Amino acid sequence: MFMCSKLPAALFSGIRVKYVDEERCEVTVPYKWFTKNPFHSTYFACLSMAAEMSTGVLAMANVYKRTPPVSMLVLTVNGDYKKKATGRTTFTCEQGALLKQVVETAIATKKPGTIALTSTGRNEAGEVVAEFLIEWGFKVKASPA
DSSP states (O other): OHHHHHOHHHHHTTOEEEEEOSSOEEEEEOOSTTTBOTTSSBOHHHHHHHHHHHHHHHHHHHHTTOSSOEEEEEEEEEEEEOSOOOSOEEEEEOOHHHHHHHHHHHHHHOSOEEEEEEEEEEOTTSOEEEEEEEEEEEEEOOOOO
8 A cells, every 4th residue: 555655656667575674675676568668678767766665665664653753865876787687676675784773873863864775686597687875864853843
């Protein structure tokens, strides 16, 4: 329901969270008519969306229902495409513990925190297709007056 109401483009393109725990998140993007480009590979925007989601799910888990509340925002995205994506690509981020420390520090110090998270996309053969570096910012929300 969350993807339907908040991320309909990800839902429609077939992007799915396949695994998540405190440390790691895996998100897949299929190679199908809606995600492919004229060059017979997965469109870079779909790859980027899946990579961002693999880091964003971990970020959301760390700010959900926090007291005080914490806002989160993507600050930068850098993609490095290594190989043509012509099948299902799985993006994995394994930095949940580091992300949790940044959020905890932002809460403790009441100062914004940032972290650059790596999401690695692999094809079905396990070959690296793309690597993304996604920088997230976290800030304790001001309490209402």
